[in-house]
Amino acid sequence: MTNLVIAEHDNASIKAATLNTIAAAQKIGGDIHVLVAGHNAQAAADAAAKIAGVSKVLLADAPQLAAGLAENVEATVLNMSKNYSHILVPATAYGKNIAPRIAAKLDVAQISDITAVVSADTFERPIYAGNAIATVQSSDAIRVMTVRATAFDAVLAEGDSAAIEKIEVAADRGVSQFVSREVTKLDRPELRGAQTIVSGGRGLGSGENFALVLEPLADKLGAALGASRAAVDAGFVPNDYQVGQTGKIVAPQLYVAVGISGAIQHLAGMKDSKVIVAINKDPEAPIFSVADYGLVGDLFTLVPELVAEL
Structure with missing residues (x-):
């Protein structure tokens, strides 16, 4: 059993929610591979390779992945999806944009916003604005899920030295286009x-x-x-x-x-x-x-x- 965690990053460093998602993958068990999909993202891949518990980092580096467009990331993930039992992404704007496309293309039911791992096929997630917890069991061959970062303690950002493997990138789907991004700069913590x-x-x-x-x-x-x-x-x-x-x-x-x-x-x-x-x-x-x-x-x-x- 091998889990694929799709890293959220800025092509230079790994976002904190990825560390919590890897913690969820550890509770599932098995090897953990981390996909860094971006452009000129070697620094992010190097950072991912140091994360505790990561067995391998897969680097998909191409211009069409620079902005993290869901259609292009999904196409690259589909090329390797058969190698994994679980595909996990943080339940952030980035992860929520990508995971539904992957699940739909694989024809599986996405498990959203998990807060606990009961077993490899059973998970907990909040419903009714968190007033009830649903226990969800999936019989899908590949389980696609988003992880609520606040529910899992982050793994150490440094503690391992995983191998980095460059993988083939799917061609640009050409169905969406990155226009611009406005980044808010804060003088206080995010x-x-x-x-x-x-x-x-x-x-x-x-x-x-x-x-x-x-x-x-x-x-x-x-x-x-x-x-x-x-x-x-x-x-x-x-x-x-x-x-x-x-x-x-x-x-x-x-x-x-x-x-x-x-x-x-x-x-x-x-x-x-x-x-x-x-x-x-x-x-x-x-x-x-x-x-x-x-x-x-x-x-x-x-x-x-x-x-x-x-």
Whole structure:
């Protein structure tokens, strides 16, 4: 039994979610091969070869793979798919773009967002916004799955020295074209991988209050900034701040929820955080049901006092 993990990378380094996906592959058992599909991606392949538990790195390097277009990555994966029992990708925007095409072309049922491995053919995944856990057994010869990164502890980024093998790349499918990419540059940690997150909700009232109230607290804690869907929909912050079922799924060491009521959609994205602190003026707010520590009161008074104490 051999597992194929499709690495998420930037052609120079491996993204953190890949390490969690490899951890899931280890729980399945068997050898683990990592596919690095890109262009001028030797540095990413070298980084993948050092990851603990990786038996082999497959480097598919061609101009048509530079932007990670799903159609071209899928075509390359299909050429080698018969060699693998499991194909795993992180449940990120990248992975969710690629995995469905691979599963459809193989005529198998994709297993989405797995959070636990019961056995080689049985997995757990959340349903109903995380309020229930489904145990899914697959009889497919090749199991294609996306892995929720926050559910698995990342393997060590360095610890092995796997062989790197260059493989044949499928021709450009020519059905999609990369136009442009806008990359947001952050002065603070990236939301998905941050150890501490300060999130704000509709209770903040405006984008200006996000900056005035939350940023000093985030700066003190060295935290990433997040937001509820209500705050994003209200235009307080961009949608890449959104934490929740339709945003980013996070599980930091510390999650501070300020002015967030705790709608089920938001809780689904952060309730696995190790320590949750909630600040809200409504003592009946659902966020307190998952909080380890709660402060009931006016956030415009409590947050500055907290910053002063820190």
